[in-house]
Amino acid sequence: MVTNSTKKGEMKCPVTGLLQLIGGKWKPVILYCLRSEKRRFGEISARIPDLSRKVLTEQLKELEEDGLVIRKQFNEIPPRVEYELTVLGKSLAPVLHEMEKWGMENIINK
Amino acid sequence: MVTNSTKKGEMKCPVTGLLQLIGGKWKPVILYCLRSEKRRFGEISARIPDLSRKVLTEQLKELEEDGLVIRKQFNEIPPRVEYELTVLGKSLAPVLHEMEKWGMENIINK
């Protein structure tokens, strides 16, 4: 049965559950961007030019709240902030990798 | 570089590309629901109770337009319509399976 509920313990569909964490329009792309290196805010923004900085901020905050990303702020001038995957975030690697593979085979240059 | 463009041939990010096909809130769940069997409209709807029939119709139409799902209509009364994955749709199995696995390990009963 493909069902879900708001309470975690009652969640019945694993796919629905995962989508609640990374279901946004940009979240998989952001995680994919962070998959192997920590990156600064401006770096992520430059790599995903179609994503506005405002939305990027929001999505990163949600990813942080959901325990997928760590935000490290350095109190320097000019400011520096680095984003990095948590262990949980890194555990999404196989999912992202399959997404990447499928995209490579079925979309890029097709 | 994680970039994308509207033209398929110019798409540079495989993840963004995949998301344009299955990036909706419900699409992965619908595909997951069809992964092993063809199903009737009402069956899918019953398995995803939080998804309204209107939205299900819309999403199935988009999936059909994108070549991931086949719609078979039998001109009977009462009407019968069956949905089934195409070859391309079936090729998403590894992606959906990794999603399912991650959900099982990290969300269900956690």
Next chain:
DNA sequence: TGAATTAGTTACCATTTGGTTACTGCTATT
């Protein structure tokens, strides 16, 4: 006769999400 059945569609509305522009604070550079 009248209800139930299925897979929708239509009209309408509410919510969520996404996007643009301008602005901040502090320092170093020109």
Next chain:
DNA sequence: AATAGCAGTAACCAAATGGTAACTAATTCA
């Protein structure tokens, strides 16, 4: 004195998404 650099915020607006309720058609069942 003005500007650039970074990582945002705030105010505002537009678009996408999601949801509800009522309606349809033709046949079967009670």
